[in-house]
Amino acid sequence: MPRWFTALFWTSIAVAALVVGLASWDALIASPPEPDPVLKRNVRIDRDQWGVPHIHGHTDADVAYGIAVAHAEDDFRNLEEVLAAVRGRAGAILGEDGAKLDYVGHLIDARAVADAGYGGLSPATRALVEAYAQGLNDYARRHPGEIRLQGLFPVTGRDVVAGFALRSPFFFGMDRVLGALAEGRLPPRDSGPPDERGxxxxxxxxxxxxxxxxxxxxxxxxxxxxxxxxxxxxxxxxxxxxxxxxxxxxxxxxxxxxxxxxxxxxxxxxxDLIDVYKLVLNADRTQYRFDGKWLPLEAKRIWLRVRLGPLILPIPRMVYRSRHGAVILNDLGGFAIRHAGIGDVxxxxxxxxxxxxxxxxxxxxxxxxxxxxxxxxxxxxxxxxxxxxxxxxxxxxRPGFDWKGVLPGDTSATLWNxxxxxxxxxxxxxxxxxxxxxxxxxxxxxxxxxxxxxxxxxxxxxxxxxxxxxxxxxxxxxxxxxxxxxxxxxxxxxxFDKGYSRASVAGQWMAAVLAVDSTGQADLAAAQRLLARWDWTADGRGEADSLAVAVMASVGREVYAGEALPPAAPKLREVVKALLASFGRLDVPLADYQRLRHGGADLPVFGGPDTLRAIYAKVAPDGRRVANNGDGFIMLVEWPKDGAVTSRSIHQFGAATIRRSSPHYADQAPLFVREEWKTVDF
Structure with a gap:
């Protein structure tokens, strides 16, 4: 055997051992907690013609068990990822993006918060979340081939509660605060999600x-x-x-x-439910001043598990806490974060x-x-x-402080309780x-x-x-x-209105686009002439609808985040260039330009960014907008006089949200794009 081959062979063995070792390391140190008591459950799951589960139980806890099983049947992948994040192991599945969520979980101490508050929940609520956890565990045990992360199960009721503690602050702006501080910038003065989640x-x-x-x-x-x-x-x-x-x-x-x-x-x-405090730190950043006293800055080393290809690598990080809450250290100093609901489960x-x-x-x-x-x-x-x-x-x-700005962190006057x-x-x-x-x-x-x-x-x-x-x-x-x-x-x-108001920021943006100086730029001038004829609706009936939707989408996130509108000329130029490159024309029918794609479904869908029929989208390689956010699950509920409640609903895809082989993976999509309903059998 040639010497170079022998060396290559043993190098390959070493690499393989490292891969297996690092992958096993994550599972070995996972150490899942002791499971909750396993009880016999009395539950029946029936699915209607659309695959929607109707879950019948003797007790409320039985129903919660059935919810877990039925949801896992339709979407175990996302359930597993949510549970992994609660355990600080999202990075082991999702890589760097998941590791960021794991870091936040450690930063706000979601699991400790859940543990501390769990005993204060009513016995009925504890029974509910423990039954739900049991349903997830039973599904995982029966379907081991679907598990991507070893050592995650069994999960417990405390994990379920910790999931709420972890995700709740993200609905009122924690993303934007943490993102800015992590990048060495001051946080924005206004709260809110980072995207058009409305x-x-x-x-x-x-x-x-x-x-x-x-x-x-x-x-x-x-x-x-x-x-x-x-x-x-x-x-x-x-x-x-x-x-x-x-x-x-x-x-x-x-x-x-x-x-x-x-x-x-x-x-x-x-x-504004999140307050950020600038701490006064000592020279080595181990203490902060508070009401004239130096207090220790709590510091803890954590290990993030980050998947890189076949490897799950341990990455060390430090998390810090003050009396205010979580602390981030950056080049600008030390910043403590306090949010509404802190410590509450x-x-x-x-x-x-x-x-x-x-x-x-x-x-x-x-x-x-x-x-x-x-x-x-x-x-x-x-x-x-x-x-x-x-x-x-x-x-x-207390009155007298700029609560939207960065607050002084060295005084109890700004520390609300x-x-x-x-x-x-x-x-x-x-x-x-x-x-x-x-x-x-x-x-x-x-x-x-x-x-x-x-x-x-x-x-x-x-x-x-x-x-x-x-x-x-x-x-x-x-x-x-x-x-x-x-x-x-x-x-x-x-x-289902698809119109834009001239009184809105969208109307102001369109006015700015129409006012762009297009002298000597034939393509931009043609776009402006087309937009001038637009009827201000995204209903697919006008020749300017696709161009108008693209123009509105070009500033969707800035508008939703309350940021200043950018210069209009570069945005218009970008939109025109993209449409011409993909379609060779500006008057593309909206039915061709904006699509719902899921499994075998590839359907036209009307509406646009920030219309009441809200359609947000990403641009696909073929240049089309493929909807991925906005109008989704919709329900019409009616209480007639002297009559029982009735309801109708629709989902953009179907009940089996990730099961491609299921007939309910995309069976509601045709109804959704036609703005039709199905009856809820209640």
């Missing part, structure tokens, strides 16, 4: 409808795939839990929807109780728990009550106009103008958002244009 919610009271029916439209905008994608379910238990709606992977109950008596939609809100308790509320009074009493730190609730019920609640856990801050009561939040209940709505906009626009709240009625320390959206402007214009009763058809025309 929603619509509408409610019309029976007194304003044309048929004495109270109506609720649930229309949450989330990514169409991944750990916060909607999955539809219907649950029934002999203990009185009856609910139809949808949840995210890792939730042991529906997060929105309706029971027999009431229901709600959620929309992301963006109040009762979110699982509140959502569970909301599911079982039987009337408006009970529902409001549960909301007063204030365990859900942010998200608007648009509410309706069988008694005809409607409301828009700007739900937020507002810190009880309590919250404003729920009764102090902005809310509009049973307005005379008979309708309420929210589209991720400021709480002072929620119904007819003469009944809206006034910003001056709320202290600046609350940090109420001042965002407007095109969707807000459109629902104001459209509801205002209805004289007399609001019928079901009128309400649905509003929900």
């Amino acid at each position: 929603s619509n919610g509408f409610a019309v009271a029976a007194a304003r409808s044309d048929d004495a029916t109270t109506r609720l439209i649930i229309n949450s905008h989330q990514p169409w795939e991944g750990g916060v994608s909607w999955w539809e379910l219907v649950v029934h238990s002999d203990e009185g839990w009856d609910f139809a709606g949808a949840n995210f992977p890792g939730a042991p109950f529906p997060l929105l929807g309706h029971n027999r008596h009431l229901g709600w939609a959620n929309t992301v809100n963006r109040p 009762r979110q699982v308790e509140q959502y569970y109780r909301l599911n079982k509320a039987r009337n408006f009074a009970e529902w409001k009493a549960v909301m007063a728990m204030q365990a859900v730190p942010a998200t608007n609730f648009v509410y309706a019920d069988e008694a005809g009550h409607i409301g828009m609640f700007y739900n937020a856990l507002f810190p009880d801050r 309590g919250y404003k009561p729920w009764a102090a939040i902005p809310m509009v209940v049973d307005p005379r106009a008979g309708w309420v709505a929210n589209s991720n906009n400021m709480p002072t626009v929620a119904t007819a103008p003469d009944e809206n709240l006034k910003a001056t009625d709320f202290a600046p320390e609350l940090g109420l958002e001042t965002y407007t959206t095109n969707r807000m402007h459109r629902f104001v214009e459209l509801f205002g244009g209805v004289n007399g009763p609001i019928s079901r058809d009128a309400l649905l025309r509003i929900k």
Whole structure:
């Protein structure tokens, strides 16, 4: 055997051993906790013609067990990734992106928070999350070939609770704060998700409808795939839990929807619920000054497990904490972060109780728990009550500080420890106009103008958002244009509206594009002439729709984040160049340009960024916009006078969200693009 071959052989063996060793290292040190008690479960899972699971249990805990099993049947991959993040092992599956989430989990100490608060949850809630964990464990045990991460199972009820503690702050801006500080920049002054993660919610009271029916439209905008994608379910238990709606992977109950008596939609809100403090550090950054005393800066070494090809490599990092909360050290200094709901795990308790509320009074009493730190609730019920609640856990801050900026961290004057009561939040209940709505906009626009709240009625320390959206402007214009009763058809025309308002930021952007000096630039001039003829809708009927949608999408994230609009000329030039390169023309039919693609489905879909029929997309290699966010799970709930609740729903894909071989992988997509419904068998 040649000497060079021998050397190569043994080098290969060494590399292989290293690969196996590093992969095994991750599993060996995983050390999963002792499982919760295993109980016999009495549950039945029936699926309707669309594959939507209807889960029947003797107890509520039995139902939670069935939710876990049914969801795993449809989407075990995302469930596994959510659980891995809770255990600090997302990097072992997802590589660098997952490791970032693991780092945040260590930074905010999500697992310790869950452990500390677990005993304070009611026995019923603990039984619920433990049954859900048991269902995940049983599914994993029966399907070992689907497991990508060894040593992850069994999971426990504490893992389920920790998942809520980890993900909750990301819905009100933690991404943007951490991202800026990690890059050595100061955090933004305004909160909110980093992308167009929005929603619509509408409610019309029976007194304003044309048929004495109270109506609720649930229309949450989330990514169409991944750990916060909607999955539809219907649950029934002999203990009185009856609910139809949808949840995210890792939730042991529906997060929105309706029971027999009431229901709600959620929309992301963006109040200022995160405070950043500049610490005064000593020379070696081991202490910080607080009220004239030097206190030790808590420091802990962690190991991130990061997948790089076949390897799972251990990467050391340090996490720091002060009395305020998590701390990030960068070239600008030390910055502590404190957020609403810090240390609280009762979110699982509140959502569970909301599911079982039987009337408006009970529902409001549960909301007063204030365990859900942010998200608007648009509410309706069988008694005809409607409301828009700007739900937020507002810190009880002292006046006199710039709470949107970076605060001094060396004084207890800026360190809040309590919250404003729920009764102090902005809310509009049973307005005379008979309708309420929210589209991720400021709480002072929620119904007819003469009944809206006034910003001056709320202290600046609350940090109420001042965002407007095109969707807000459109629902104001459209509801205002209805004289007399609001019928079901009128309400649905509003929900599926594809128009842009000239009064919105989108309208301002289009005006800026049309004002670009295109002298000597024939392509830009042609684009402007085409846009000048546009009818301001993205319904696929006009020759300028694709160009207009592309122009709007070019600033989608800047608009949603509340950032300044960029110069229009480069953006217009970029859009024109892309359309000409892919299609050789600017007047591309929207049916050809914007598509829904999932499995074998490749369908035209209408709407656009920040329209009430919200369609967000990525550009595919063929130059087309392929929808991946926005309108997804939608539900229309109706309480007729002296009648039982009925509902209809639609999902952008189908019940089997990742099972390509399932007939329900994309069977709802044709209905979705036609804006049609399926009946919920409740």
